[in-house]
Amino acid sequence: MTDSTATLSFNDGSPAVTLPVLPGTIGPEVVDIRPLYAKTGRFTYDPGFLSTAACTSTITYIDGDKGELLYRGYPIEQLAVHCDFLEVCYLLLQGELPTADQKKEFVNTVTQHTMVHEQMSAFFRGFRRDSHPMAMLVGVVGSLSAFYHDSLDITDPHHRHVSAIRLIAKLPTLVAMCHKYTMGQPFVYPRNELYYTANFMRMMFSVPCEEYKVNDVLVRALDRIFILHADHEQNASTSTVRLAGSSGAYPFACIAAGIACLWGPAHGGANEAALNMLEQIGDVSKIGEFIKQAKDKNSGVKLMGFGHRVYKNYDPRAKLMREACHAVLEELGLHDDRLFKLAMALEKIALEDEYFVQRKLYPNVDFYSGIVQRAVGIPVSLFTAIFVLARTVGWIAQWNEMISDPEQKIGRPRQLYTGARRRDVKPLAQR
Ligand code: SDX
Numbered sequence: 314m315t316d317s318t319a320t321l322s323f324n325d326g327s328p329a330v331t332l333p334v335l336p337g338t339i340g341p342e343v344v345d346i347r348p349l350y351a352k353t354g355r356f357t358y359d360p361g362f363l364s365t366a367a368c369t370s371t372i373t374y375i376d377g378d379k380g381e382l383l384y385r386g387y388p389i390e391q392l393a394v395h396c397d398f399l400e401v402c403y404l405l406l407q408g409e410l411p412t413a414d415q416k417k418e419f420v421n422t423v424t425q426h427t428m429v430h431e432q433m434s435a436f437f438r439g440f441r442r443d444s445h446p447m448a449m450l451v452g453v454v455g456s457l458s459a460f461y462h463d464s465l466d467i468t469d470p471h472h473r474h475v476s477a478i479r480l481i482a483k484l485p486t487l488v489a490m491c492h493k494y495t496m497g498q499p500f501v502y503p504r505n506e507l508y509y510t511a512n513f514m515r516m517m518f519s520v521p522c523e524e525y526k527v528n529d530v531l532v533r534a535l536d537r538i539f540i541l542h543a544d545h546e547q548n549a550s551t552s553t554v555r556l557a558g559s560s561g562a563y564p565f566a567c568i569a570a571g572i573a574c575l576w577g578p579a580h581g582g583a584n585e586a587a588l589n590m591l592e593q594i595g596d597v598s599k600i601g602e603f604i605k606q607a608k609d610k611n612s613g614v615k616l617m618g619f620g621h622r623v624y625k626n627y628d629p630r631a632k633l634m635r636e637a638c639h640a641v642l643e644e645l646g647l648h649d650d651r652l653f654k655l656a657m658a659l660e661k662i663a664l665e666d667e668y669f670v671q672r673k674l675y676p677n678v679d680f681y682s683g684i685v686q687r688a689v690g691i692p693v694s695l696f697t698a699i700f701v702l703a704r705t706v707g708w709i710a711q712w713n714e715m716i717s718d719p720e721q722k723i724g725r726p727r728q729l730y731t732g733a734r735r736r737d738v739k740p741l742a743q744r
Contacts, residue, residue, distance in 0.1 A: 317333070317334040317335075317336070317342070318331050318332060318333055318334055319331070319332050319334050319344045320332075321349075321353075323353075327353065328353075330348075330349065330352045330353050332344050332345055332346060332348065332349065333345040337369075338374075339374060339376075340374060340376065341366075343366045350727075356727045356728075356729070358729050361622075362552075363622070366547075367547055367552060367555070367724075368547065368555065368715065368718075369718075370546070370547070370711065370714060371385070371408065371714070372384070372385060372405060372544060372546075372707070372710055372711060372714060373385075373405075373544045373545060373546045373707070374386070374546070375545065375546050375623050375624070377621070377623035377624045377625050377626065378625055378626055379626065380624060380626035380627045380628065380629050381629065382545070382629050382630065384401065384404060384405060384543065384544060385404050385405065385408055385409070387404070387410070388629075389540070389541065389629055389630060389633065390629060390633065392404075392540055393537050393540050393541060393633050396410070396540065397508075397509075397510075397536050397540075398509060398510060398536045398539040398540050398543070398703070399416070399419060399420050399423060399509050400416060401539075401540050401543050401706075402419075402423075402481055402543070402706045403415065403416065403419050405543060405544055405706050405707060405710040406474075406477055406706065406709075406710050406713070420508075420509070422478055423478060423481055423482045423509065424482070424503075424505050424509075424512075425482075425505070426478050426479050426482035426483065427482045427483065427485065427486055427503035427505075427512065428483075428486065428502065428503060429483050429486050429487060429490075430460045432460075433453060433456070433460070433487075433490075434490070434500060436452065436453050436456060437449065437453070437490060437491075437494045440452075440494065442494065442495055442497060443495065444494075444495070445694055446488070446491040446492065446495065446694055446695050446697075446698040447572065447576045447582075447697055447698055447701075449491045449494070450487065450488065450491055450572055450698055450701060451569050451572045451573050451576075452569075453487050453490075453491075454480075454484070454487065454565060454568055454569045454572060455565060455566055455569030456565075457479070457480075457483070457565035458563045458565040458566055461475075461476070461479060461565070463475075464476050464479070465563055467558075467561060467563070467564065467716055468716075470717070473564070473713050473716065473717075476564040476565070476709070477564075477706075477709045477710070477713060480564070480565070480568060480705050480706075480709050481705060481706050481709070484701065484702045484705045485503075485509065485510075485512065485513035485516065485702055486503055486516060488513070488517075488695070488698045488699065488701070488702050489501065489513060489516035489517045490516075491695070491698060492517050492692070492695055492698075493516075493517075495692075495694075498520060499521060500516075501515065501516040501517075501519050502516075503516060507527070508532070509536075510532050510535050510536040510539065511527045511532045513535075513702070514527065514528075514531065514532060514535065514689075515527065517690075517691070518690060528644070530640060530641065530644040531641060531644065531645075531689050533640075534637045534640055534641045534644075534685060534689065535685075535689060537633065537637050538634070538637060538682060538685060538686070538699070538703065539699075539702065539703040540703075541630040541633055541634060541678060541682075541703075542630075542678065542682075542699075542700050542703035542704050543703055543704065543706050543707050544704070544706070544707025544710065544711070545704075545707065546623070547711075548580070549574050549575075549577075549579075549580050550571040550572075550574040550575040550580060550581065550704065550708070551571065551704075551707060551708055551711050553570050553571050553573075553574040554567045554568060554570060554571040554708045554709075554711060554712050555711060555712065555715050555724070556570075556724040557570040557571075558712045558715055558716060559715065559721060559722065559723045559724040560723050561723075564709060564712060567708075567712055568705060568708055568709065568712075571701075571704070571708045572701050575697060575700060575701060575704065576697055578617070581679075581697045581700040581701070581704070582697050583617050583618055583677070583679035584618070584678075584679040584682045584683045584686070584696040584697060584700060585683065585693050585694065585696045585697055586617040586618075586679075587617040587618030587679050587680055587682075587683050588652070588683030588684065588687060588693050588696065589617075589693065590603075590616070590617045590618075591652045591655050591656055591659070591683075591684075592652070594655060594659070595655075596655070597654075597655060597658045600655075600658060600659050600662055601662070603616075603659075604616070604659075604662060604663060604666060608666075608668045616659075616663060616669070616674070617679070617680075618676055618677060618679040618680030618681075618683075619663060619669065619674045619675065619676055619677065619680065620672070620674040620675075620677065621675070621677045624675060624677065625673035626673070626675065627675045627676070628675060628676060628677040628678055630677070630678040631675070631676040631677055631678055631680055631681060634678060634680070634681040634682050634685065635657075635676075635681045637681075637685050638653060638681045638684050638685045638688070641685050641688045641689060642684075642688055645688055647688055650684070650688065652684050652687070653684050656680065656681060656684055660676055660680070682696065682700075683696055686699060
């Protein structure tokens with residue numbers, strides 16, 4: 314505990330209240346307002362939670378001013394270079410990077426869970442072929458609760474671990490099934506001899522008529538994209554997973570709730586929106602006009618892939634994403650890619666514009682990810698589903714941390730009521 318305190322006084326004569334100030338390992342301290350309502354009959358007011366810490370966590374740390382992102386204390390820049398996605402999954406779940414033996418066992422366990430129940434393919438036949446992949450994914454991930462009754466005791470750490478492994482292992486298979494279904498091509502089963510991300514690319518792009526050749530440069534780039542999206546503190550979709558989980562809901566249903574939230578264009582849907590924005594701008598000569606609209610509040614236009622609630626400096630993931638973009642375009646001989654050049658021109662112009670500088674609006678993780686994914690061959694409508702695939706490990710690690718917390722309670726925020734005072738119902742004839 315701490316002897317640091319904050320005192321809140323009122324100018325209406327109500328008694329002042331003294332509250333503990335709690336320190337973290339690094340980053341902002343918190344004023345512990347848990348006793349506030351009982352002591353003062355007042356709530357705090359913070360729509361959008363700009364100044365609210367909803368929990369304690371040991372998983373991810375972000376310093377928005379420094380542009381720093383740590384997973385379990387390790388900088389994202391080092392993890393993206395020295396690790397692969399399954400090592401990062403192990404780190405987020407267990408708190409430490411795996412040894413060679415631990416990694417071998419973890420990779421084998423995940424590999425053994427990559428197939429989905431054969432009946433799940435029946436769900437897809439209920440969807441229109443032109444359904445948005447996120448609409449399908451919300452449905453099929455939520456339905457996993459209907460298949461795995463053997464691991465639904467969330468108070469049992471082993472059940473929680475099995476559910477985490479199943480989700481990490483099956484999301485690539487389910488995302489690839491969404492893609493194949495919209496293409497009208499047969500579903501492709503996972504292959505156990507392939508590494509996780511290569512397996513995913515084969516399920517996405519192989520066809521029964523020919524052997525699929527794995528391109529290691531593209532696999533590495535996509536694997537890095539997964540690492541960059543794996544977790545991000547208490548963002549909107551992670552908070553959704555935690556809130557759903559706080560009622561004791563099954564983990565698959567909680568992840569489905571996170572998928573629904575991530576779909577929004579202000580959140581994970583921004584990568585799809587950013588690429589559509591680049592297509593809409595079309596040419597460097599049109600950038601000025603677009604920027605003018607993005608600065609006009611009444612236009613309803615935003616520079617998608619720019620800005621962030623926490624990062625008031627460059628999103629460290631955007632820098633790494635731009636590097637991955639460069640590597641992929643070089644590998645594919647697309648260094649003159651029209652959209653990549655347009656994106657870099659747009660970024661340069663925006664970062665020299667007072668409106669964006671003054672508001673500390675920099676490219677975020679979504680600005681370049683769409684260009685890389687399009688170059689790899691992923692359709693625009695599937696970009697956010699790729700984000701889901703990668704973020705599932707962060708969601709389930711945060712869910713597990715919450716369920717394991719002896720202090721956790723069901724989340725139930727209050728409100729500032731501004732509606733009608735108590736009044737009596739008049740019979741219909743008198744209204
Ligand atoms: C993700 O939280 C996370 O960690 C999320 C994420 C994760 O990994 O989980 O990082 C993933 O969601 C990244 C963000 C992707 N979204 C976008 O790229 C959509 C475009 N960005 C904006 O919608 C916005 O920047 C948000 C939603 C990201 C942040 O919104 P905030 O923190 O509520 O900030 P705000 O909307 O209050 O903006 C502050 C000012 C406003 O102008 P003023 O009222 O001060 O005059 O900046 C303006 C905004 O109008 N502004 C923009 C802008 N973003 C903010 N103006 C033009 N274009 C933009 N992109």
